[in-house]
Amino acid sequence: MDKDVRLPQDASRPLVPKPTHAALAQDEEASSSSQSPTLTHGGGRGGHVSEIDPSLLPTNWPKHVNYLVNYEYHPTISASVLDLVQGRRRKLSKRAKNHRTAAEGGTESRGEADNDEEEEEDEEAGERSELEMEYDDIPLGDAIPGYLPPVSLSGHLETVPPAVSVSAMDLSSSLLAAVNLTDSQPTIAFSPAVIAPRVPLLSPSSIPDPSLPSSATALDQLASTALPSQKPPPYEIRLITGPPKHPVLGSYGLFATKNLRPGLHLLDYISLVTPDESADPDSDHTLYLTNDLNLDASVHGNHGRFVNDFRGIRTQTQGPNVGWDLYRDRRTGQVRMGCKVLKFIGKGEEIVCTYGKAYWKSRGLAVGGEEWEDGWDTDLEDGKDVFSDNGDDDDDKH
Numbered sequence: 001m002d003k004d005v006r007l008p009q010d011a012s013r014p015l016v017p018k019p020t021h022a023a024l025a026q027d028e029e030a031s032s033s034s035q036s037p038t039l040t041h042g043g044g045r046g047g048h049v050s051e052i053d054p055s056l057l058p059t060n061w062p063k064h065v066n067y068l069v070n071y072e073y074h075p076t077i078s079a080s081v082l083d084l085v086q087g088r089r090r091k092l093s094k095r096a097k098n099h100r101t102a103a104e105g106g107t108e109s110r111g112e113a114d115n116d117e118e119e120e121e122d123e124e125a126g127e128r129s130e131l132e133m134e135y136d137d138i139p140l141g142d143a144i145p146g147y148l149p150p151v152s153l154s155g156h157l158e159t160v161p162p163a164v165s166v167s168a169m170d171l172s173s174s175l176l177a178a179v180n181l182t183d184s185q186p187t188i189a190f191s192p193a194v195i196a197p198r199v200p201l202l203s204p205s206s207i208p209d210p211s212l213p214s215s216a217t218a219l220d221q222l223a224s225t226a227l228p229s230q231k232p233p234p235y236e237i238r239l240i241t242g243p244p245k246h247p248v249l250g251s252y253g254l255f256a257t258k259n260l261r262p263g264l265h266l267l268d269y270i271s272l273v274t275p276d277e278s279a280d281p282d283s284d285h286t287l288y289l290t291n292d293l294n295l296d297a298s299v300h301g302n303h304g305r306f307v308n309d310f311r312g313i314r315t316q317t318q319g320p321n322v323g324w325d326l327y328r329d330r331r332t333g334q335v336r337m338g339c340k341v342l343k344f345i346g347k348g349e350e351i352v353c354t355y356g357k358a359y360w361k362s363r364g365l366a367v368g369g370e371e372w373e374d375g376w377d378t379d380l381e382d383g384k385d386v387f388s389d390n391g392d393d394d395d396d397k398h
């Protein structure tokens with residue numbers, strides 16, 4: 001059986017270690033002696049744009065917005081599923097080779113035997129092989145798990161040139177702009193997709209009308225505009241109408257439209273990056289990014305903003321079936337917040353994470369009671385993380 005994947009983070013606590021005083025001092029020194037953050041080339045697909053043309057930016061973008069990270073709309077494959085997909089590829093190429101051998105004079109019965117053997121293997125792999133096939137055409141090695149270096153960005157936020165201090169996501173493109181936190185001096189990268197035709201940003205008002213078939217929702221339209229050649233993502237937003245005990249009845253959630261295997265990188269949390277001072281404390285859609293920065297999807301976000309907390313939806317033993325974690329895109333070096341499947345998710349199941357007890361406490365919501373066992377969060381209270389057996393943040397590193 002598949003082994004559950006364990007991730008070190010939840011939405012309620014820092015995703016990176018707090019910087020030490022020494023690191024902060026070093027950082028400040030670097031900041032005061034350096035120029036404004038460098039504009040770098042996108043480095044990804046389809047050419048380069050090194051500078052952004054402010055006239056291309058929508059006029060209605062909120063002025064407090066600083067940067068965008070997590071810019072890709074489609075799922076990419078993380079290193080943890082690389083072997084799985086490569087295994088599938090090897091199998092396919094073996095099959096092709098067998099067919100060739102048979103065609104070049106091997107006996108038909110031998111070819112048939114090979115096929116039978118392989119079909120059996122396929123049956124063993126069950127529906128999972130369908131999923132692997134599904135992802136075979138996605139470039140490999142594009143995403144690897146990674147962590148932000150423990151640096152504070154607050155000094156750099158103010159030094160961003162005005163032309164790039166406003167940014168937002170655009171689901172019509174696969175890439176817009178991203179903070180590159182992989183260097184000691186953070187940089188901002190822009191892609192050619194900045195100049196791609198625009199469609200409306202996904203906002204709460206564009207939440208799909210549940211009375212429409214899902215293929216006709218605004219989100220699906222956005223998805224197909226974003227990457228025409230891309231297959232639909234293996235999840236969809238649904239209005240929650242049951243079971244009666246579901247804690248978010250009448251609200252929305254994210255549901256699997258295919259079986260999803262542990263380790264799969266499902267999607268990124270696309271949102272606006274907001275510094276603490278302009279963060280909305282009442283936002284229900286904020287993930288912690290660094291000591292000073294938040295990912296807030298209350299105004300602009302993608303499917304990630306619809307992932308509910310597992311409490312009251314799954315049992316304590318079942319736990320969350322996905323987790324959020326930072327990873328670094330190998331192609332661009334950029335850091336994104338990815339959602340990774342922790343446990344096998346069957347087609348039609350709700351995709352849920354843990355927000356952490358602190359999230360609920362800060363909202364004065366019940367964290368006790370029948371469905372809100374305090375014990376569920378004991379690990380968090382102990383300073384350990386909920387997914388890790390030993391509190392070691394390196395658990396999921398590759």
Ligand SMILES: C[S@@+](CC[C@H](N)C(=O)[O-])C[C@H]1O[C@@H](n2cnc3c(N)ncnc32)[C@H](O)[C@@H]1O
Binds near residue numbers: 248307308311
């Ligand atoms: C990130 S949103 C999740 C998506 C939300 N259902 C929607 O339709 O926008 C977070 C909010 O959803 C609600 N929520 C999510 N999981 C919940 C749970 N297990 N129990 C109660 N409320 C939940 C809470 O209001 C929470 O502040």
